[in-house]
Amino acid sequence: MPGRHTHLLGRLRLATGLFLFFYxxxxxxxxxxxxVxxxxMDAGRIPFLAFWRFPPIEIxxxxxxxxHFALGMRALYNRHSLRMPFWEGAQLILGLSIPPLLTLHFLGTAVAHWVFGLDDAYEETVLALASSGILVAVQTTAVLVTWIHGCxxxxxxxxxKPWYPKARxxxxxxxxxxPVxxxxxxxxxxxxxLTLAKQPGWFHDMAVRRHLPGREAxxxxxxxxxxALVGYAVIVLGVLVGRYLRDWLIRHRAVRVAYPDGKVVNIQPGSTILEASRIGNIPHASVCGGRGRCSTCRVRILAGDATLPPPSVEELRVLARVGAAPGTRLxxxxxxxxxxKVVPLLPPGATSRQAQAQADFHSGKExxxxxxxxxxxxxxxxxxxxLPYDVVFLLNRYFRAMGEAVIASGGHLDKFIGDGVMALFGVDGKPGNPATQALDxxxxxxxxxxxxxxxxxxxxQAPLRIGIGIHYGPAIVGEMGFGTIHTLTAVGDTVNTASRLETATKELNCQLVVSExxxxxxxxxxxxxxxxxxELRGRSATLHVYAIKNAATLEL
Known part of the structure; x- marks a missing residue:
């Protein structure tokens, strides 16, 4: 299966990258x-070389x-767009910079050791680099580029990873x-x-001891x-030219991807929907950078589902993890x-936390x-x-007290509206009775x-008093908002009724009103x-409710 093949190559690229980063x-x-x-440095090089020049490890x-290089070139060729987020672009450019920066160092140490018998200890390597300002600049850049690329x-x-935010x-x-x-x-x-090199005879003794190669070598x-540099340039240019020729040959077979705002993006066959968003400058969440490891880029297919190849086993696994509804794809x-025609299900600024925990009700579910x-x-x-300061201080204390009560009962704190609070219970489908949680x-x-x-x-001057209204019933739950501001909330008659029950506490002279x-x-x-x-405004039928004078007396 193509999807499984791509997934395995992605894992291989990650594994080789981690191995090289360890080096x-x-x-x-x-x-x-x-x-010190x-x-x-030379003492530390003994275990370093014992490991890295152990024949199986060296191979x-x-x-x-x-x-890793071949898979990187493959990934560059397979990209149908070079539009990408900043950090992906930085990783690509830094990765392409590594071979030119490190080739001379690699030839002068490892290759010289294999071919000419050089005992490549630190004294001659540091001397060679320190004697040239250009080499110092190149080596410094190489250290930073390789490190940042790997990071x-x-x-x-x-x-x-769930533990990453704490360890970040x-x-x-x-x-x-x-690197510093x-x-x-x-x-x-x-x-x-450089101080040692000024001593008479030091360089000659070091050259003999380390078997420095002669001028011809x-x-x-x-x-x-x-x-090596010419060959590398030919490979990279070949990949870029190959991409251009491929795109030119299949341009007449453009595929249209439509979005809810009426925007349509033309892509080439083989491009992903995420690439379509990037080509069209349409903000689209992708925490893992389009590697299929998270679910933040998922979309709902509104039309044209038959034009999509079936999802791979790995894609199905990710969708199952978040409880994605039918018609959802990465x-x-x-x-x-x-x-x-597609609609992204998460806001463009979706975080890794949302990638780990967002269930499909965030995209809309009754x-x-x-x-x-x-x-x-x-x-x-x-x-x-x-005074305004006193009002803000008191409200913050009040919101904290109310918010802690909601969270402790297993609810979701929806929003603060002026001096009011809206909370939802049962939106996440976790075990527990939402009605009991709300009363608690x-x-x-x-x-x-x-x-x-x-x-x-x-x-x-007088104790603060509150009125609380609670109703239970069906509601549409989902993430709603605009731009970067999206919150999980609920809409429907159940929400309206709960709001009016809170208002009814004034008429019934009690602290809590709940529906039958x-x-x-x-x-x-x-x-x-x-x-x-x-009777409630907006409802034709009357509603049976219970008025509780003091909610603190509830026995659950």
């Missing part, structure tokens, strides 16, 4: 020993270089310190070597350098062969939920008698408000409060 890491740590002394290392790749890999600061600190220490270690070693190495894996509204009574009059949240709100009134004491539907769903005795039959 760069150990090499930089060896350089950092130069802060040149002798410490694996060379195969990794060739394989970006590892960042794309790790950002989907520590990893970033290490990523910053290691490496360059400082090299600089210190260079000072020491050096000229041979530079000839190989020329061949934009980075879906390659339409004909007209297709669920049976409990909706709670709470509002401070007489707050407008209260705020007119206070009302009880906790009442208790938290009582504690807050007690803590403010005489600062309040909620009481039945919570499976608790109907004696929790006094029953009323009320």
């Amino acid at each position: 760069v890491l150990t090499h930089n740590l060896n350089h950092a020993l130069g802060l 002394s040149l002798a410490a 694996l290392f060379l195969l990794s270089i060739v394989t 970006i790749g590892i960042g794309f890999w790790l950002r989907l 600061i520590a990893l970033f600190t290490a990523a910053l310190l290691i 220490l490496s360059l400082l270690g090299f600089a210190q070693a260079a000072r020491e070597v 050096v000229e041979q190495l530079y000839l190989w350098l020329d061949f 934009a980075c894996q879906a390659r339409p062969q004909g007209y297709v 669920r049976e939920i409990a909706v709670l509204f709470a509002d401070i009574r007489g707050f407008t009059q209260f705020s007119e008698q206070r 949240a009302a009880r906790r709100m009442s208790l938290n408000l009582a504690e807050m009134n007690a803590s403010f004491g005489e600062e309040l 539907t909620l009481v039945q769903a919570a499976e608790i005795p109907s004696e929790i409060g006094k029953m009323h039959e009320i």
